[in-house]
Amino acid sequence: MDAFCSPHASVDPKQQPKFIRKAEYLLALIQTQTNDALGIPGINYASAKSADSDISSFDLQKGTYNESGGTRTGTYFANPGGVFAQYYARSLNDIKLIGENEVSKRDKLYVASNGDGYLNGKTLANAFAASVGVDNISLFLQCVDAGVVSRDQLSSLKEGFRMKSFTGAEKERDLLIQLLLQEDFRASDEVTYYRKNTLLLFLEYIKNQPGEDHNVDFPKYVYQQYLKAPSEDPVYAGWYAYYLDDNYQYQASILLKNILGILNADPYKDLWVDLGALVHEMTVGITDILSSHGYSGTVEQVCSLLKEKELQWQQVSGAYPAMAEALLNLFYQTTVNESYFESIRDIQARYFAMSGMDDFSRFIQLCKEQAKWPLEDFISAFLEKQIIRKHFRVAMRKYHQTGIASYKFLLEDGYIRFLDGVEATHMDSRIDTVADFLRELELYNKDGLLPLGEECLELEGRL
DNA sequence: AGAACTCAGGTAAGGCCATG
DNA sequence: CATGGCCTTACCTGAGTTCT
Numbered sequence: 249m250d251a252f253c254s255p256h257a258s259v260d261p262k263q264q265p266k267f268i269r270k271a272e273y274l275l276a277l278i279q280t281q282t283n284d285a286l287g288i289p290g291i292n293y294a295s296a297k298s299a300d301s302d303i304s305s306f307d308l309q310k311g312t313y314n315e316s317g318g319t320r321t322g323t324y325f326a327n328p329g330g331v332f333a334q335y336y337a338r339s340l341n342d343i344k345l346i347g348e349n350e351v352s353k354r355d356k357l358y359v360a361s362n363g364d365g366y367l368n369g370k371t372l373a374n375a376f377a378a379s380v381g382v383d384n385i386s387l388f389l390q391c392v393d394a395g396v397v398s399r400d401q402l403s404s405l406k407e408g409f410r411m412k413s414f415t416g417a418e419k420e421r422d423l424l425i426q427l428l429l430q431e432d433f434r435a436s437d438e439v440t441y442y443r444k445n446t447l448l449l450f451l452e453y454i455k456n457q458p459g460e461d462h463n464v465d466f467p468k469y470v471y472q473q474y475l476k477a478p479s480e481d482p483v484y485a486g487w488y489a490y491y492l493d494d495n496y497q498y499q500a501s502i503l504l505k506n507i508l509g510i511l512n513a514d515p516y517k518d519l520w521v522d523l524g525a526l527v528h529e530m531t532v533g534i535t536d537i538l539s540s541h542g543y544s545g546t547v548e549q550v551c552s553l554l555k556e557k558e559l560q561w562q563q564v565s566g567a568y569p570a571m572a573e574a575l576l577n578l579f580y581q582t583t584v585n586e587s588y589f590e591s592i593r594d595i596q597a598r599y600f601a602m603s604g605m606d607d608f609s610r611f612i613q614l615c616k617e618q619a620k621w622p623l624e625d626f627i628s629a630f631l632e633k634q635i636i637r638k639h640f641r642v643a644m645r646k647y648h649q650t651g652i653a654s655y656k657f658l659l660e661d662g663y664i665r666f667l668d669g670v671e672a673t674h675m676d677s678r679i680d681t682v683a684d685f686l687r688e689l690e691l692y693n694k695d696g697l698l699p700l701g702e703e704c705l706e707l708e709g710r711l
Numbered sequence: 712a713g714a715a716c717t718c719a720g721g722t723a724a725g726g727c728c729a730t731g
Numbered sequence: 732c733a734t735g736g737c738c739t740t741a742c743c744t745g746a747g748t749t750c751t
Contacts, residue, residue, distance in 0.1 A: 292724090292741065326743060333716095 268330045269312035269319070270392045276324060277306055277397060281406040288411060289331040290324035305398040308391070343427065345369040367427045372420070379417035384408030414690065425689055429704065445483040448710055450686065455697045455705070467491040478588060489592050489608075495581060496608040499574040503635050506567040511657060511666035520663040523632070531628045533568035534575065538623065543576065547626045548619040554583045575627060581608070582615045589613075636664070 276294035297306060314322040325331055340346045344366040377385050384405055391397040391405075414421035428447055432440045453469050470487035479485060510516065510530065535544070543550050554576075585592065585608075593609040614634075618626050640659045658665045687693060691701035705711050 289741075 265329050265333070266312070267392065268332050269323075269325070270308040270395065271388075272330045272332065273308055273311045273324045274388065274391055274397060275409065275411075277311075278402055278405045278409050279411060281402050282410075293324040305396050306402075308395045308397065340369075345372060345427075367423060367430060372423055372427070375417075375420040375423050379414075379420045380408040414688070421689055425691070425700070425704070428689075429708075440482075442483055442486070444708075445481070446487070447686065448705060448708055449483060449487070451691060451697060451701050451705055452710060454692045454701070467494065475584070478591070485591065488588075492581060492585060492592065492608040496578065496611060499577050500635060502574040503571055503631065504639060506571050507631070507635065508657065508666060510567055511664065517666070520660075520665045523636070523659070523662050523664045526664060527628050527632045527636075530568070530571070530631060531624050534572045534627055535624045537568055537572040538576065544623060546619065547579075547615055547621055547623060550623055551579055551583045551586075551615065551619075554580045575630075578611055579615070582612050586612060586615075589616075 273290055273294065276288055276290035277298065279288045279291060280294050280298040293311065297303060297311065311324050313319060319326055319328045327333060329337070337346070346369050380388075384407070387401060387405060388409070391401060397405075429444045432443055449470065450466060453466055457469075467487050467490055470484060471491035474484055474488035507530070510526075511521065516526075538544065538550075543553060589609065589612050592612070614626075614630070618629075621629075636657075636659070640657075686701075689700070690698055691704060692698050697705075702711070
């Protein structure tokens, strides 16, 4: 952005995506010269071009816009604004590295931010420029301007644009660490450090898992810590609530997936099925399995049975065992976390209010309200209202808004009919991405915390 | 109401690795 | 070496939200 804005400050913002796309494509071409190009956007397209020995120099215009001027097909990346607009711009704006200058009502120009108390984009851009080197920067910009790059030029550019290492770029690395640990950009008057505290919590997690597989679930770790010592800290509490909610969404998706599986198999395949009868049949199938494991009676009674013993996990196959296990998991989590109900609800209201998602605190509330219900009544009502009708309601709302149908089944006049399949997958906190970033910054490695990581914890009084 | 925007999960290709 | 299942990576679709 800094390179684009300084010499081109008065340029029509419509030109900016063209600059961005050429620069991104050029960067991908440069990475084809290295043998460590994993994670570089557009690398497949760039590699294919690079492998074509008939090409002696690369046309950046051709790689970024197809013959009809579109970007969707035949270019390095489909999104018109490039990787920058699709993945990075919103986040960079949130952390104040870039801003948007409104040129006209419709057109905005991305600019590197300049001052205002946060680490700003210009400072970081300058450190990056120093890491890459003046000669490489000017050659890079020269190629983008000319719209063409030769194999020789790519080969000399690869020395400067090393995407995976901060060796020789310590200033830039230290600024990035500073960036991660600075105050959150404020949406309100309250000063917060949720990002910093999450990152420090992650480093503590690494520190406390010496020699273990660092891909072990971070949210689960925080959840377990919270159960040992409940904390008012919104970062602890937030990840605790996140974990519970994630689990709820996962178990609910297992229920939906299996309902769809039952609908899509004999004897219901391609038929309209009486919803009430179907729900009854599924409930019988599930409660038979639960009672064979000793879980029966009222909701209250099942929950207190779970209080007695640790939930035993087994490999299960078949729709009803999977559904029974999913429901048992939710009852178990309810039992374990019930005493924190008020604080979970408070966390949801304060920090996740915008998500608009069904959350686990509602499930706990259902269990409280329907504590005296027989288990089969609770399960029937839950499957019908919270799983089946819930999906239909959401799909219908989307259809009203957009005209795009996403129904997995049809529901009419008390009858249900399968339409399409869906798989149960984990929601994901994307903590892996955070982990990669902290590792690249040399805060830790596979053996554990590194001196820089120790230093971060020490500076923040976490040792 | 419809366009525009944002992002998370889906998908497929390709690499890795165990097995025989 | 061949086979095939599993995992990771690169890219894109389309769900859901917000703007006009």
